[in-house]
Ligand SMILES: Nc1ncnc2c1ncn2[C@@H]1O[C@H](COP(=O)(O)OP(=O)(O)OP(=O)(O)O)[C@@H](O)[C@H]1O
């Protein structure tokens with residue numbers, strides 16, 4: 167009897183594997199192979215005009231942390247790249263936090279509209295996505311530059327007499343990142359709030375909770391899967407952002423994405439660019455792992 | 468007997484619902500309802516779907532504000548208080564247990580919000596778990612419980628803060644028949660042990676009759692009759708109440724004389740019966756009388772004081788059987804007979820029988 171069951175199980179798993187084959191092939195072709203290429207490139211020496219020369223070298227990883235003296239080959243510790251990683255991580259975290267703070271009320275508002283109106287709000291939320299990221303980022307530039315909308319209005323109203331510098335600042339980068347990725351936060355939170363049974367909130371009020379307690383003890387814990395998903399969806403692309411910091415930071419506030427682009431572009435150091443990418447990926451993976459562990463713990467304990 | 472009853476200073480509260488109205492747009496869901504509910508009473512709101520029971524309950528809980536009228540709890544007006552400031556708890560129809568909390572956290576939630584100490588909360592949670600006979604369930608997740616267990620936890624959660632009034636909105640409707648019967652007994656026991664005033668909503672008339680101290684029968688947003696189970700079953704105020712509570716036969720006739728709470732009615736089907744009257748019935752004119760199926764007697768056709776009928780259908784219920792018969796003028800009648808040895812003998816569909824109405828059991832309705 168049990169033997170038969172295990173046989174059946176084996177049969178089932180075999181069929182499942184077969185069904186999963188196309189997906190596995192696609193993942194190998196589009197995910198694993200490019201990744202292997204990047205790993206291999208990061209372990210080679212740079213070619214004169216870009217590309218790599220097929221010679222094993224750890225130089226790329228060494229130069230992440232150290233600066234090699236041009237004449238005597240001695241290594242001195244150089245935190246320049248680490249600082250950029252750190253800044254990128256801070257931008258990623260701050261962007262995610264801001265997106266939660268703005269996104270949750272937005273999603274809550276949408277989820278509490280009458281059922282037939284909600285789709286209109288979802289549509290409105292996605293409208294900016296109908297245009298290209300570059301176009302949207304340039305639009306932000308036009309709004310916040312010295313001669314832009316904000317400064318013009320403030321000047322005309324007499325609130326200020328010199329334009330405030332907004333463009334090419336950390337503020338500009340954050341604004342751009344939050345603006346670009348906010349929908350990725352709103353939609354998953356909206357999805358979990360839309361499923362939320364508001365009778366649970368009523369039960370909370372009935373049991374002497376005030377509005378704040380209902381929010382923090384009932385609604386937010388139950389919307390948590392949406393918040394976690396949204397945070398991942400915002401943090402990962404924000405961490406690797408390239409266009410936004412380049413345009414709104416004016417090249418003076420580099421993020422790691424720009425540094426990688428630079429290595430494959432004008433610096434012509436493909437191994438270093440690859441090494442940057444690998445480290446970036448490892449950091450993101452560790453962050454996700456940490457996040458999953460934490461939310462898993464909360465669920466069980 | 469239980470320590471809730473003894474540790475509680477204020478037990479069940481009295482509730483006065485004073486001319487309460489509730490409009491949703493142009494629709495009047497609750498229409499001029501006035502009810503006085505006594506402390507420690509098991510009071511039931513009974514009525515068909517859509518008659519406004521839930522709306523009335525939600526106004527008591529504070530989720531809806533009355534369009535007009537007042538609600539008093541122990542004499543003070545609570546109409547304007549938000550739900551979290553009313554000493555009233557609700558057992559929701561779908562239980563509305565918090566799925567991200569354990570059983571114990573669910574039960575302790577109200578006390579935690581009231582700012583009670585951890586020690587007091589855990590003691591009360593234990594006490595509540597004992598009260599609903601789920602002593603070992605404290606650490607389980609509420610999503611792992613069966614429907615009946617969730618029901619008990621919902622009750623325990625609502626009772627834990629020791630409210631003055633407990634509202635129950637069709638709490639048993641999701642349970643199967645057997646579980647429902649045992650929960651009915653359980654509920655009644657809890658109400659007696661805790662001495663909290665219960666307002667119980669149901670559209671199941673049998674449930675209402677077996678559990679309640681008093682019942683308010685509602686229809687179309689209005690209260691039609693308030694009284695004990697006995698009052699409402701034996702002396703229904705009008706046709707709707709008579710028809711809604713239990714099975715009923717209606718017979719048309721002419722009231723010819725009335726005195727001392729009884730009257731003589733010449734029924735259209737040809738017999739004359741002595742029937743009970745309510746005070747507000749006119750002394751003569753055309754009336755409807757109601758006779759319960761178990762009050763009718765089956766006799767030989769042609770017997771004196773009986774009317775001839777034809778058996779159309781016999782429905783066997785185990786404990787009794789219903790004989791559906793039709794009179795000569797087309798009126799349908801149902802007769803209930805208790806299951807006794809020999810009951811099945813000598814009755815077949817299509818057979819002629821006589822039906823007799825004993826004196827002073829039928830009730831004359833006011834029109
Ligand atoms: N928020 C609302 N907006 C508009 N109409 C409502 C609202 N709530 C209830 N109603 C209407 O009021 C009437 C009474 O509803 P209520 O829920 O009180 O009935 P009920 O007696 O509890 O019925 P049931 O036995 O089906 O639960 C119904 O016709 C319902 O459609």
Ligand SMILES: [Mg+2]
Pocket residue numbers: 520521522636
């Ligand atoms: Mg209802």
